[in-house]
Amino acid sequence: MTGSLLKNTILPLALFAALALVPAYADVFDDRFVLLFFTRILVFAIVAISLDFILGLGAMVSFGHAAYIGFGAYAVAILSEHDIWEAWISFPLAVAAGGLFALITGAISLKTRGVYFIMITLAFGQMAYFTATSLSAYGGDDGLTMWGRSELFGTGLFTGDASFYYLVFGVLAAAYLLLRTFAASRFGRVLKGAKQSEPRLEAMGIDPYRYRLAAYVIAGMIASVAGALMANQSEFVSPAYMSWHRSGELIVMVILGGLGSLHGAILGTIAYMVLEEVLSGYSEHWRLVFGPLLILVVLYGRGGLMGLIPGQIGRQSRGEADQ
Amino acid sequence: MSVTLLAVQTLNGLQLGILLFLIAAGLTLVFGVMDFINLAHGVQYMLGAYLAVACYQLTGSFWLAVTLALIAALICGLLLEFLVFRHLYNRDHLDQVLATFGVILFLNEAVKVLWGAAPLSLPVPELLDGSIQLMANFAYPVFRIALIVTGLAVAVLLYVLVTKTRIGMLVRAGATNPEMVAALGINIRRLFMLVFGFGAMLAGFAGIMAAPILSVEPGMGDNLLILAFVVIVIGGIGSIRGAFLAALIIGLVDTLGRSFATDIARVLLPPAAANDVGPAIASMLIYILMAGVLFFRPSGLFPVRSA
Numbered sequence: 001m002t003g004s005l006l007k008n009t010i011l012p013l014a015l016f017a018a019l020a021l022v023p024a025y026a027d028v029f030d031d032r033f034v035l036l037f038f039t040r041i042l043v044f045a046i047v048a049i050s051l052d053f054i055l056g057l058g059a060m061v062s063f064g065h066a067a068y069i070g071f072g073a074y075a076v077a078i079l080s081e082h083d084i085w086e087a088w089i090s091f092p093l094a095v096a097a098g099g100l101f102a103l104i105t106g107a108i109s110l111k112t113r114g115v116y117f118i119m120i121t122l123a124f125g126q127m128a129y130f131t132a133t134s135l136s137a138y139g140g141d142d143g144l145t146m147w148g149r150s151e152l153f154g155t156g157l158f159t160g161d162a163s164f165y166y167l168v169f170g171v172l173a174a175a176y177l178l179l180r181t182f183a184a185s186r187f188g189r190v191l192k193g194a195k196q197s198e199p200r201l202e203a204m205g206i207d208p209y210r211y212r213l214a215a216y217v218i219a220g221m222i223a224s225v226a227g228a229l230m231a232n233q234s235e236f237v238s239p240a241y242m243s244w245h246r247s248g249e250l251i252v253m254v255i256l257g258g259l260g261s262l263h264g265a266i267l268g269t270i271a272y273m274v275l276e277e278v279l280s281g282y283s284e285h286w287r288l289v290f291g292p293l294l295i296l297v298v299l300y301g302r303g304g305l306m307g308l309i310p311g312q313i314g315r316q317s318r319g320e321a322d323q
Numbered sequence: 324m325s326v327t328l329l330a331v332q333t334l335n336g337l338q339l340g341i342l343l344f345l346i347a348a349g350l351t352l353v354f355g356v357m358d359f360i361n362l363a364h365g366v367q368y369m370l371g372a373y374l375a376v377a378c379y380q381l382t383g384s385f386w387l388a389v390t391l392a393l394i395a396a397l398i399c400g401l402l403l404e405f406l407v408f409r410h411l412y413n414r415d416h417l418d419q420v421l422a423t424f425g426v427i428l429f430l431n432e433a434v435k436v437l438w439g440a441a442p443l444s445l446p447v448p449e450l451l452d453g454s455i456q457l458m459a460n461f462a463y464p465v466f467r468i469a470l471i472v473t474g475l476a477v478a479v480l481l482y483v484l485v486t487k488t489r490i491g492m493l494v495r496a497g498a499t500n501p502e503m504v505a506a507l508g509i510n511i512r513r514l515f516m517l518v519f520g521f522g523a524m525l526a527g528f529a530g531i532m533a534a535p536i537l538s539v540e541p542g543m544g545d546n547l548l549i550l551a552f553v554v555i556v557i558g559g560i561g562s563i564r565g566a567f568l569a570a571l572i573i574g575l576v577d578t579l580g581r582s583f584a585t586d587i588a589r590v591l592l593p594p595a596a597a598n599d600v601g602p603a604i605a606s607m608l609i610y611i612l613m614a615g616v617l618f619f620r621p622s623g624l625f626p627v628r629s630a
Contacts, residue, residue: 061417108614112621115360115416119556120617122549123610134603244549248424255421285436291429298422299410 007309012176012263019169023162035161041273042168043233046175046226048253048265050219053179055251056260058191058215060110063118063247064125068220070132070242071098072227077237078138080146087150087158091228098224099217101128106216110209125247132239143238150232158232168229172266175222179262182218191215256297258306267305327461332582333575338467340574341474345529346547347554347566348481349522355498355561355627357515360416362423363403365548366430367523371396371530372539373434376443385448392531393524400523404516412515427545435541442538470532477525478567485563494518498561498627550577553609557616559623569624573609580608 019042026035047069054060075094084090105124112120138144149158157163182188193201194208201208231237240246249272257268275293279286301307350364374395378388407426411419447466454462485491493514496504505511530544537543554573558565585601592600616624 055417108618112617115354115560116556116617116621116623119552120614123553123614123617126610127607127614130603130606133606134599136599140599245545251417252421252424255417259417285432287428287432288436291425291427291432294425294428295407295422298414298418298425299407 007306008261011309015263015266016173016176019172023165027162032161035165037273037277039161039165039168039233041270042165042172043226043230044250044253044273045266045269046168046172046229047223047250048257048269049172049176049179049262050222050226051250052254052257052259052262052265053183053222054212054215054219055254056262056265057183057188057195058212059195060212060216061118061251062121062216062219063244063251064105064121064123064128065219065223065250066244066246067125067128067242068098068102068223069227069230069246070128070237070239071101072224072229073231073237073241074132074135074138074144074227075224076150076228076231077144077146080148080150081138081144085148085151087152090150091225094224094228095221098227099221102217102220103213106213106220110212110216122244122247125242125244129239129242129244132242139238141239143236143240146231146235146237149235150228164232168233171225171229175225176262176266179218179222182215183262187211187214252294256294256304258304261306264304264306271305327458328582329579330458330461331463332579334463334467334471336575336578337471337571338474338574339578340571341471341478342529342533343547343550343554343574344478344567344570345474345532346526347551347558347570348478348563349525350551351555351558351561351563351566352494352498352518353522354555356494356501356518357412357497358501359408359412360419360423361408362420362548363408363426363430364522364526364551365544366427367396367400367403367526367544368530368533368547369434369539369541369544370399370430371527372445372534372537372543373438373443373530374399374527375531375534376445376539377438379445385446388445389531393528396527396530397520397524400527401516401520403523404519408519431541431545440541442540444538445534447535466535470536473532477528481563482567490517550609553613555623557613557623559625559627561627562623562625565623565625565627572612576612577605577609580605584608 019038022038023035026032047065050068051062051065054062072094075097076090079085079090079093101124105121109117109120109124133141149164151158157167183191190201190206190208190211193206194212198208227241230241253268253272254265255268256272257266258264275290276286279290297304346364346368349367350361353359353361353364371392374392375388378391378395379385382388382391403426407422411422447464451466451469454464455468456462483491485494493504493509497511497514497518501511504514550573554569555566557573558567558569581602584605585597588597588601588604591597620626
């Protein structure tokens with residue numbers, strides 16, 4: 001099982017080590033753009049691993065995951081509009097709001113399966129989106145500019161480029177470790193089991209519904225944290241954060257990386273956003289290349305980018321992800 | 324909220340419903356029979372519209388343009404099937420999502436390169452120009468009436484095709500249990516190609532008919548694709564009857580909601596709040612409807628495949 005060691009231990013370690021060195025690189029080569037760009041990538045990576053947790057592990061294809069980014073982002077921005085900048089108030093509130101929304105919509109959505117689940121999560125995502133557009137006191141369609149960043153006991157953690165990067169990096173690493181622990185626990189095994197055969201689990205006296213709902217809420221809360229970070233990163237929020245295009249993009253990032261390993265989702269996010277940045281630098285018609293590239297990845301690289309690396313993710317065989 | 328406005332908006336709603344049905348019919352068949360999620364179905368609608376404009380610029384005749392565009396849309400659909408989709412039938416849904424998303428990106432951009440990003444339009448043919456006086460102070464454009472009538476005719480034709488012919492029987496059987504159909508010696512690949520080409524042509528046809536009344540621009544299919552998915556999910560995947568009913572419901576609810584939600588909100592709320600809430604509720608209506616339907620009927624109104 002050397003392949004598995006490479007894939008499940010060495011690869012994520014190398015990935016996080018490389019990401020930890022980004023501020024040093026930016027410092028040495030005096031490249032502020034790379035630092036800011038990677039801050040943005042890592043924020044998206046947090047959302048992507050939370051989506052991979054429910055999509056890759058539990059086969060819950062949420063097409064409304066961007067809504068949680070919005071919950072987190074709007075919580076921070078709306079509080080800042082009322083001159084409340086303390087992160088210890090806004091972040092727990094963001095998580096609570098996202099978690100509550102996930103609990104209510106998840107309880108309803110998880111009654112359905114397959115494409116019906118995809119579409120009902122889209123429906124709730126769209127409801128959140130249109131609610132945001134109607135908040136005329138907070139910018140409505142145009143969005144809301146924040147005149148600063150969150151504060152944490154006056155430390156300036158959010159304001160420095162490098163310190164903010166390390167904050168995002170820390171949140172990503174913590175979320176990754178948390179979700180990996182969940183995935184390896186009994187909880188994670190139930191989720192994977194429910195994906196393979198629900199009747200078998202039920203025969204064992206386990207009701208997968210509650211486990212799925214718990215996973216759905218956890219994913220929503222983690223994505224909300226990322227949303228709160230994103231509001232700080234761009235110092236601006238708008239309903240576009242929650243649009244279905246964004247939710248679709250997130251699904252694409254996760255599939256591109258390869259399902260179910262969590263660090264695959266991080267790889268997918270980096271690949272997607274870096275490719276987009278590099279290709280769009282060459283031509284405004286970069287999608288002419290990017291589109292076929294995605295098709296080729298599907299046709300020839302089974303299992304996304306992670307599929308290109310030898311070894312098992314300690315995971316399922318093909319063809320189960322869609323049930 | 325006058326009677327005239329209500330009548331106009333009802334007709335507009337019907338017209339949106341018909342367009343949605345033409346797109347959703349192909350989508351639901353492809354999904355139902357081939358178990359294939361084709362996100363690129365929306366760009367086939369866009370291609371239809373662009374091909375119609377291009378053929379019109381070449382020939383100068385609306386009717387010739389419609390005929391040529393229809394054929395071209397069919398060829399494009401089959402070409403896509405041959406190049407990309409055919410290799411995805413045995414893959415899981417998420418692979419299909421990723422690959423067809425790539426197709427969307429490519430074609431939206433290709434259209435921008437070929438015809439530019441600015442919206443184009445197709446003139447309404449002389450024969451269907453002008454409007455009809457339907458009531459004392461209420462005239463409605465002939466072309467839009469023609470669109471509704473044509474759409475209904477296609478729906479009837481499709482109904483006969485699916486319920487009364489051998490091909491239709493195979494399609495229905497394929498939607499219920501494709502393995503069994505293949506086991507009975509039917510060339511399932513050819514059936515797939517037929518269904519696919521037909522679906523692509525219907526979507527293209529919807530695009531051609533929308534070209535004179537909506538602006539033809541890159542990405543015009545994206546939002547309709549989402550609406551078409553809402554339609555097939557409410558109707559039950561694989562069900563033409565369900566798609567027809569759901570398309571009309573969605574078309575009417577969306578159109579009427581957008582024109583009257585603010586007025587209705589004003590009855591309950593102060594004007595300023597109503598102006599905020601009204602449009603948001605109007606945009607949400609179809610999603611609330613879908614969530615409601617799926618809550619009570621998790622496989623849509625007319626489930627085809629037993630789970």
